[in-house]
Amino acid sequence: MGHEETVYEALDSAHGGEGQWAFGTGFDEPLAGVDTTVPDGIDPADLGAYCLMLGDDALVLAQRLTQWVTAAPELEEEVAVANIALDLLGQARLLLARAGSVGVLGRSRDTATASIPDEDALAYFRDADEFRCTGLVAAPNGDFGQTMVRLLAAATTRLAVFARLRDSRDPVLAAIAAKGVAELTYHRDHAARWVLRLGDGTPESHRRAQAGADAVWPLLADAFTATDVEQRLVGAGVAADPAGTREEVVGVLTQVLDRATLRVPAWPADAPPRGRLGLHGAELAVLLAELQGLAREHPAATW
Amino acid sequence: MSAPTLDRPAAERPDEAALQRQFDATIAADRRIEPRDWMPEGYRRTLVRQIAQHAHSEIIGMQPEGDWLLAAPSMRRKAILLAKVQDEAGHGLYLYSAAETLGADRADLTDKLIERRQKYSSIFNYPTPTYADVGVIGWLVDGAAICNQVPLCRSSYGPYARAMIRVCKEESFHQRQGYELLMTMMRGTDAQRAMVQDAVDRWWWPSLMMFGPPDDDSPNSAQSMAWGIKRHSNDELRQRFVDMTVPQAAVLGVTLPDQELAPDPETGRYRFGAIDWSEFKQVLAGHGPCNDERIARRRAARDDNAWVTEAATAYARKHES
Numbered sequence: 001m002g003h004e005e006t007v008y009e010a011l012d013s014a015h016g017g018e019g020q021w022a023f024g025t026g027f028d029e030p031l032a033g034v035d036t037t038v039p040d041g042i043d044p045a046d047l048g049a050y051c052l053m054l055g056d057d058a059l060v061l062a063q064r065l066t067q068w069v070t071a072a073p074e075l076e077e078e079v080a081v082a083n084i085a086l087d088l089l090g091q092a093r094l095l096l097a098r099a100g101s102v103g104v105l106g107r108s109r110d111t112a113t114a115s116i117p118d119e120d121a122l123a124y125f126r127d128a129d130e131f132r133c134t135g136l137v138a139a140p141n142g143d144f145g146q147t148m149v150r151l152l153a154a155a156t157t158r159l160a161v162f163a164r165l166r167d168s169r170d171p172v173l174a175a176i177a178a179k180g181v182a183e184l185t186y187h188r189d190h191a192a193r194w195v196l197r198l199g200d201g202t203p204e205s206h207r208r209a210q211a212g213a214d215a216v217w218p219l220l221a222d223a224f225t226a227t228d229v230e231q232r233l234v235g236a237g238v239a240a241d242p243a244g245t246r247e248e249v250v251g252v253l254t255q256v257l258d259r260a261t262l263r264v265p266a267w268p269a270d271a272p273p274r275g276r277l278g279l280h281g282a283e284l285a286v287l288l289a290e291l292q293g294l295a296r297e298h299p300a301a302t303w
Numbered sequence: 304m305s306a307p308t309l310d311r312p313a314a315e316r317p318d319e320a321a322l323q324r325q326f327d328a329t330i331a332a333d334r335r336i337e338p339r340d341w342m343p344e345g346y347r348r349t350l351v352r353q354i355a356q357h358a359h360s361e362i363i364g365m366q367p368e369g370d371w372l373l374a375a376p377s378m379r380r381k382a383i384l385l386a387k388v389q390d391e392a393g394h395g396l397y398l399y400s401a402a403e404t405l406g407a408d409r410a411d412l413t414d415k416l417i418e419r420r421q422k423y424s425s426i427f428n429y430p431t432p433t434y435a436d437v438g439v440i441g442w443l444v445d446g447a448a449i450c451n452q453v454p455l456c457r458s459s460y461g462p463y464a465r466a467m468i469r470v471c472k473e474e475s476f477h478q479r480q481g482y483e484l485l486m487t488m489m490r491g492t493d494a495q496r497a498m499v500q501d502a503v504d505r506w507w508w509p510s511l512m513m514f515g516p517p518d519d520d521s522p523n524s525a526q527s528m529a530w531g532i533k534r535h536s537n538d539e540l541r542q543r544f545v546d547m548t549v550p551q552a553a554v555l556g557v558t559l560p561d562q563e564l565a566p567d568p569e570t571g572r573y574r575f576g577a578i579d580w581s582e583f584k585q586v587l588a589g590h591g592p593c594n595d596e597r598i599a600r601r602r603a604a605r606d607d608n609a610w611v612t613e614a615a616t617a618y619a620r621k622h623e624s
Contacts, residue, residue, distance in 0.1 A: 201614025
């Protein structure tokens with residue numbers, strides 16, 4: 001006896017006090033302590049709407065990736081997929097909280113109790129038509145090959161936008177982007193390595209990776225088209241113009257697919273925004289029903 | 304695969320009795336056995352079985368709570384739970400690696416799990432119908448795991464002992480996260496409080512069973528204790544867990560479902576009721592509520608993605624030069 005009691009006590013007191021005694025328990029609001037004043041010349045409603053676009057992309061893609069947890073090909077991949085989902089969840093929390101901080105809450109406050117923080121009101125108490133994510137992230141996973149091609153496309157487009165947002169006139173958005181760039185660079189790299197392995201692996205994996213690319217490419221149709229909100233915010237120095245990211249995105253995706261010995265599918269013609277305007281397929285409603293069910297069943301609960 | 308010393312031709316091999324004496328002396332001095340050291344075959348086999356069973360438990364243990372990942376009721380809880388389930392995958396990885404230092408192979412151990420030739424902790428065969436189960440698993444199941452595992456930080460086998468230090472640190476995080484969730488729910492609505500009590504009622508006895516059969520019915524214990532693989536008896540660890548948990552339940556405001564639970568003035572410890580070992584044996588034999596589901600998911604992860612593993616292997620071979 002003796003020794004291990006000391007070990008247990010050491011474990012027990014290692015992180016004692018300060019409310020930081022376990023991951024995630026030491027803070028309530030993602031933007032606690034941050035100055036959330038909106039600089040002059042920026043329309044708060046537009047800024048909030050834009051944060052919802054970027055935040056919903058992250059939340060929905062995190063949810064899709066989480067569907068792989070306990071179902072991934074290798075244990076290393078369980079860890080990696082959960083890690084990427086966790087990064088995206090962190091980005092979503094900051095962006096939804098930023099939208100809430102400028103009063104953009106949609107109809108969520110009609111049903112969410114006042115004690116529910118903004119990030120949760122927005123994530124759990126909006127219906128599908130109020131979500132602003134793109135079809136690229138909302139689409140179902142498909143097999144592991146399609147999942148990695150989609151992650152590659154989503155991380156590449158998001159990284160191109162975030163790299164530009166580091167200079168946003170909204171300092172909160174700029175800070176979120178600066179943090180996100182490091183994460184997204186890793187996500188893109190991780191997905192690219194899998195696309196290489198699968199494209200240049202076995203005939204079976206090549207066939208599947210190619211089918212994945214063929215399924216994902218049409219989802220890029222509205223990736224380079226700005227909404228009115230984005231156009232106004234580009235003018236105000238707040239947002240990144242998606243059209244301006246096209247060259248980088250096309251270049252990166254082409255390079256990875258070429259090296260993976262995959263055929264680059266035909267690039268879809270530019271289409272007007274759909275998801276960014278709240279137009280979604282049934283798959284998003286299914287995803288949200290699972291995400292939101294418990295929270296909506298107990299609207300007065302605190303978790 | 305076997306240990307390097309055993310691969311030498313017989314003429315160069317040191318006398319087995321001398322090796323055994325050296326091994327015994329290392330154990331007696333409470334020093335560590337390392338992968339390249341000579342060890343008796345029984346010691347190696349026992350360790351591989353125990354470490355693999357532990358690794359399997361971490362990996363299967365991702366599922367009961369993992370079932371709530373998509374539906375966690377707040378963004379903060381979702382992040383906490385995702386980080387926890389990710390930690391469990393990491394624990395599985397360290398432990399399979401520790402088993403590999405003994406000559407085992409991860410893919411082979413996984414096959415044995417899926418073919419039910421190796422076991423995992425029977426606690427993970429119970430379902431998680433409400434979100435309070437996430438909290439109670441953290442508090443009671445991880446709490447029991449800590450009681451079992453902290454002594455293993457001193458296990459006689461070095462790689463296992465070192466892996467356990469990191470595992471225990473993270474488990475202790477998880478236990479606090481679970482307890483904190485339950486505290487929050489107990490301060491919430493009546494429905495939430497009822498959920499917590501219901502979950503405690505369902506998990507209390509299975510948690511006590513996590514320490515294994517009573518000492519007089521635990522055939523392998525004596526040898527494992529002699530080898531320094533195990534440090535305390537099942538009943539002693541179970542008693543420590545009860546003593547630690549009863550005051551925590553009082554602070555939480557829940558009732559533990561045992562009429563006989565009471566302080567014993569003579570020993571200063573808690574007396575508790577008789578455990579229904581027939582249930583334990585049923586679950587262990589594969590007849591628990593979720594045994595089939597847990598194994599089926601592991602099998603699907605292996606089989607449905609076999610093409611991915613084959614592709615990664617083929618790619619590595621093509622590009623190894």
